[in-house]
Amino acid sequence: MIKINDNCTGCGLCIDDCISEAISMKDGRAQVERPCIECGHCYAICPVGAPEIPGVDMEDVEEINPAEFVDVKALLHTIKGRRSVRQYQNKSIEKDKLALLFEAGRYTATAVNYQDLRFIVVQERLTEFKELIWNGLAVMAEFPEKNPDIERYAGHLKKKAKDPADDYLFRNAPAIIFIVTDRLVDAGLAAQNMELAAVAQGLSVMYNGYMVRAANMVPGAAEWLQTEGRPISACMLAGYPDVTYLKTAPRKKADILWK
Ligand SMILES: Cc1cc2nc3c(=O)[nH]c(=O)nc-3n(C[C@H](O)[C@H](O)[C@H](O)COP(=O)(O)O)c2cc1C
């Protein structure tokens, strides 16, 4: 449970911003009355750093300087310029760059501050994982009556058998990232921030729904990935793009109701 230390001056800012209504004022000092969602807002708003949240990483807390936030023009240009890349350079992603993707993922909003996402990156053992998935799908395809979903992969299995380089699931990406959680929206939000962190470092990703389904259904894949019984809710291929887009891709006009 959150504690308020002796630095508290009783300004009341944390009380006004607490979604759990867990803080009250007593004898001129804030005190937390009950367990809460541990969103950290009280710490973020407190001028004297009085709230203490057990079990969180305080090392990377930063002073906020709004002047350093990315400006909207640059942000929109990045969003419009990002592409689902299906051609990658034969080059591994540096670990420090991947680490920044996971920073973007873990700082993303989660419902009820759940923060229950596991990020799994397969890069060093990708060949092993590819074999597990493709061999698993091939075995499942022998028993289509038991595996109705395998129909979706039949054409890709045939193409891959003819030409091993024709790999619909993995393309030639050097890395593949999974997000494990039972909360789809949380996974999607984290994935989007991770994509922006990728693009900001010269990388690209491709969301891969076929791989989500395959990794969830191929026997042994979840154990190999260490999902601990929870579903894989998002998957992205990742790597350095081997393709250059000159313009943003056109989109339909937005369907917006201004009321
Ligand atoms: C899918 C989703 C649903 C949410 N629903 C609510 C909500 O109904 N009410 C609310 O006060 N906050 C809601 N939140 C905000 C979370 O509580 C918040 O993201 C979390 O406490 C972390 O705080 P932060 O976003 O300020 O970092 C939601 C967040 C997500 C991702």
Ligand code: SF4
């Ligand atoms: S914001 Fe900080 S100083 Fe102000 S009441 Fe809350 S804990 Fe105390």
Ligand code: SF4
């Ligand atoms: S962590 Fe969030 S919910 Fe908990 S006391 Fe602080 S502001 Fe309230």
